[in-house]
Amino acid sequence: MRKEYETGGETVVALGGRSSEGDELTGIDFSVAPGEFVAIVGPSGSGKSTLLNMLGLLDEPTVGERYLLGRDVTTLDDEAQTNARKEAIGFVFQDFYLIPTLSATENVELPTIFENDPEATERARDLLRRVGLGDRLDHTPNELSGGQKQRVAIARALVNEPRVLLADEPTGNLDQDTGAQILDEFRRICETGVSVVAVTHDPQVTEFADRTVRLVDGVIRDRDADGAGSDVVDVRAGAGENARSESEADR
Numbered sequence: 001m002r003k004e005y006e007t008g009g010e011t012v013v014a015l016g017g018r019s020s021e022g023d024e025l026t027g028i029d030f031s032v033a034p035g036e037f038v039a040i041v042g043p044s045g046s047g048k049s050t051l052l053n054m055l056g057l058l059d060e061p062t063v064g065e066r067y068l069l070g071r072d073v074t075t076l077d078d079e080a081q082t083n084a085r086k087e088a089i090g091f092v093f094q095d096f097y098l099i100p101t102l103s104a105t106e107n108v109e110l111p112t113i114f115e116n117d118p119e120a121t122e123r124a125r126d127l128l129r130r131v132g133l134g135d136r137l138d139h140t141p142n143e144l145s146g147g148q149k150q151r152v153a154i155a156r157a158l159v160n161e162p163r164v165l166l167a168d169e170p171t172g173n174l175d176q177d178t179g180a181q182i183l184d185e186f187r188r189i190c191e192t193g194v195s196v197v198a199v200t201h202d203p204q205v206t207e208f209a210d211r212t213v214r215l216v217d218g219v220i221r222d223r224d225a226d227g228a229g230s231d232v233v234d235v236r237a238g239a240g241e242n243a244r245s246e247s248e249a250d251r
């Protein structure tokens, strides 16, 4: 997959590069397996957020293919992509993005607001209990610590039962101990088969991750052993190949 931006008549290559001879444009391949925790690292401007946006179906690649749970989502229209995103992907951010006037339960319920689901409140409460906030259900964000806010944000990301969580600097606003607790939370989530992809500058996260992918100037410079088998989200540089045959995540 390759991503270019056109700004002011110039082309910025955010993801991808050139072959060593310099005569061929290249892209990146990236995929994550069920239950895997992948950390994405790299200097400022190396393409980490762009990659997260591609994995989250928030932006279109310029060239390449994307698969979600084995399904080719490259050519879906906007509405179908939004539905695929809602069904399978949750987001966690450094700044939590909780609504200050809503309780923890209401914040977690928020993504379900248009679904009129009578069980949404109980599901939100269950999720908050799962992340250790059973005694904070009715607190508003300003009555919670940073770590507790991030737990609420994680519970909110889980409310639609996603198969992958995409996290942008999830420990960036937390002290070391609180960051470690949030990582333990992610580990428990991975144990349920949900994949986590976290963009991070935090060495604690890379130590904890199953795999670390380093981006430099839009290109993957090194990586640990590749995730094996079927992948939850998969972006590919090449064109024309059909979707993989069967994905464990489809079951």
Ligand SMILES: Nc1ncnc2c1ncn2[C@@H]1O[C@H](COP(=O)(O)OP(=O)(O)OP(=O)(O)O)[C@@H](O)[C@H]1O
Residues within 6 Å of the ligand: 005, 006, 007, 012, 013, 014, 042, 043, 044, 045, 046, 047, 048, 049, 050, 051
């Ligand atoms: N909407 C956009 N329009 C034009 N260029 C963009 C856009 N978004 C990103 N870029 C460029 O693409 C490159 C990669 O940006 P990206 O935000 O993915 O980097 P990053 O690794 O997340 O950086 P940081 O760690 O600073 O957040 C940068 O050169 C950036 O200037």
